[in-house]
Amino acid sequence: xxQVTQNPRYLITVTGKKLTVTCSQNxxxxxxxxxxxxxxxxxxxxxxxxNVEVTDKGDVPEGYKVSRKEKRNFPLILESxxxxxxxxxxxxxxxxxxxxxxxxxxxxxxxxx
Amino acid sequence: xxxVEQSPQSLIILEGKNCTLQCNYTVxxxxxxxxxxxxxxxxPVSLTIMTFSENTKSNGRYTATLDAxxxxxSLHITASQLSDSASYICVVSAVTNSGNTPLVFGKGTRxxxxx
Numbered sequence: 001x002x003q004v005t006q007n008p009r010y011l012i013t014v015t016g017k018k019l020t021v022t023c024s025q026n027x028x029x030x031x032x033x034x035x036x037x038x039x040x041x042x043x044x045x046x047x048x049x050x051n052v053e054v055t056d057k058g059d060v061p062e063g064y065k066v067s068r069k070e071k072r073n074f075p076l077i078l079e080s081x082x083x084x085x086x087x088x089x090x091x092x093x094x095x096x097x098x099x100x101x102x103x104x105x106x107x108x109x110x111x112x113x
Numbered sequence: 114x115x116x117v118e119q120s121p122q123s124l125i126i127l128e129g130k131n132c133t134l135q136c137n138y139t140v141x142x143x144x145x146x147x148x149x150x151x152x153x154x155x156x157p158v159s160l161t162i163m164t165f166s167e168n169t170k171s172n173g174r175y176t177a178t179l180d181a182x183x184x185x186x187s188l189h190i191t192a193s194q195l196s197d198s199a200s201y202i203c204v205v206s207a208v209t210n211s212g213n214t215p216l217v218f219g220k221g222t223r224x225x226x227x228x
């Protein structure tokens with residue numbers, strides 16, 4: 001089954017403790033991206049990747065890092081999480097960056113206390 | 114600034130009735146427009162995707178329209194079902210100089226279908 005898998009689904013952590021949210025897709029998609037969704041706001045792009053070893057900042061990259069060592073995986077890294085990073089995070093992938101359907105993961109609800 | 118505005122913010126309708134959701138955008142240059150359905154706490158799921166040259170597209174009981182001249186889109190839901198209760202998000206894809214095609218998301222319309 002074609003899917004985007006995020007882990008964990010829920011995470012509560014303390015300020016400053018490094019964490020990684022994993023994202024994996026099984027569709028051989030080139031384009032992957034991370035979004036955060038906050039109440040009253042639309043989804044906002046954090047980082048994106050057009051292919052292996054090609055990553056760039058989206059609209060709200062501060063406090064986040066990503067890597068794309070393999071085509072299928074695109075982890076999101078929070079080196080020193082802060083309470084303002086409490087949010088619902090979505091990973092998405094698409095075949096290419098143009099006019100192709102984006103598939104979203106189930107989401108990771110992160111709480112930083 | 115690229116923006117997507119949706120209306121209404123929320124809507125309650127009776128099961129079996131039709132409804133229309135609106136989307137206005139100021140995204141430029143325009144690549145495509147998508148409608149997504151998002152159940153609470155879940156990832157968005159694509160309903161339709163339309164490019165500049167398409168002005169209507171259907172997916173079962175969902176029909177999306179696009180007027181690229183006025184930069185407006187609508188999503189019409191026919192014979193609503195309880196399972197249609199969700200947020201419906203209008204998303205416009207832009208094209209940037211870097212080659213990225215960021216998705217600009219509206220805040221969504223929260224639809225509740227009641228028996």
